[in-house]
Amino acid sequence: MPQISQILATYASQFFWLLIVFALIYFLIGKGILPKVDAAVDARDAKIASDLAAAEKVRGEAEGLEGAWQAELTQTRNAAQAEAQKAKAKAQKDAEARLAKADAEIAAKTSEAEAGIAKARAKALSGLEAVAADAAQDIVAKVSGIKVTPAQATLAVKAALTNG
């Protein structure tokens, strides 16, 4: 086995060249190139992470905007509904008030008319009394020749009217 039979003749050369080569690999490649490769990988990872974070942030913002918009929409709809409700209530109240006023007016007019009617009736009645007293006076005078005073006639008519 040459690895063992040649060992005394070749160990110095093997050690010498291996140490040189390995030192070059370690310092030039392991310490020189490798960290740069690593840095490129890290930069890429950082870029991806920051892009993802930015996307996440924008998504959060969009969600917030949508939420705000939704809330605003709801609020506006509620306000409109309240407004409509209010208008409806007001219209109803107005109508009621106008109805009540009209009712009152009609009632006033009715009672006024009634009062007029009553007055007219009373006037008519009193007119009737006077005509009846006159007629009674004339009738008495013609039938019996007794002169009856208007006052007596009126009294008699009144009594007859109320009893009759």
Next chain:
Amino acid sequence: MASEGGKIDPMHQFMIEPIVPLNLAGYDISFTNSSLFMILVMATIWVFMLGGMKRQMVPGRWQAAVEGVNGFINDMVSTSVGPEGKKYVPLVFSLFMFILVANFMGMMPFGIVPGGHAFTVTSHLTVTAVLAILSFGTVLVVGFWKHKLHFFSLFVPHGTPWWLMWLIPFIELFSFLIRPFSLALRLFVAMTAGHVLMKVLAGFVINGLNADAAWVAPVVSLPAFILMIGITMLELLVCAIQAYVFALLTSLYINDAVNLH
């Protein structure tokens, strides 16, 4: 592949042959085929990693592959060690990539180039031992640096009953000290055994085809060739698994040093 007098030596692939003889202070530090493959491995890793340097926001295939390996090691270290493990990623990454590419490089069909043959750097005990010592040494240095002498409490696991105190620390110490050997031997043995097996099977195929008797080729070479395909697949899997095991164990050992138990 060496055919010396028609005989195929499955061990020849592990031979270290000097390319440029060098000498430093009495030590033979020749540039060998092993050194050549180490540099080839380094160049491959470097070219691969350059693909990850485009640093585009949207990665291409190559960049995604580099970032995939980087993420794999990062995950492994952070699950084993935790957030403090970040500074050990370069070490674990270097170990993983060196072993992985060296294992694969040994599997490449360089033999189709006349005179060339693949050399598996990680099939040498000298190499795996250095890698294991790097891993184990890091554990020792980090452990004693962070916890000073308190690091020895690693050998007394929580909840050890007092009447086992004479035994458990020695078992723990032994299992701790065996780590570099198991790291080095596991990789060395796995790569060596795999390559020997492949070379032996390849020898069956070639010797069967060269046999004088005509019946030998279909009976020996064909089954051996089919088996060889399967074994090669398996060996590619082993290449990746061994690199993974080495890196995973290193990060687990670093976890011991960083967080104790």
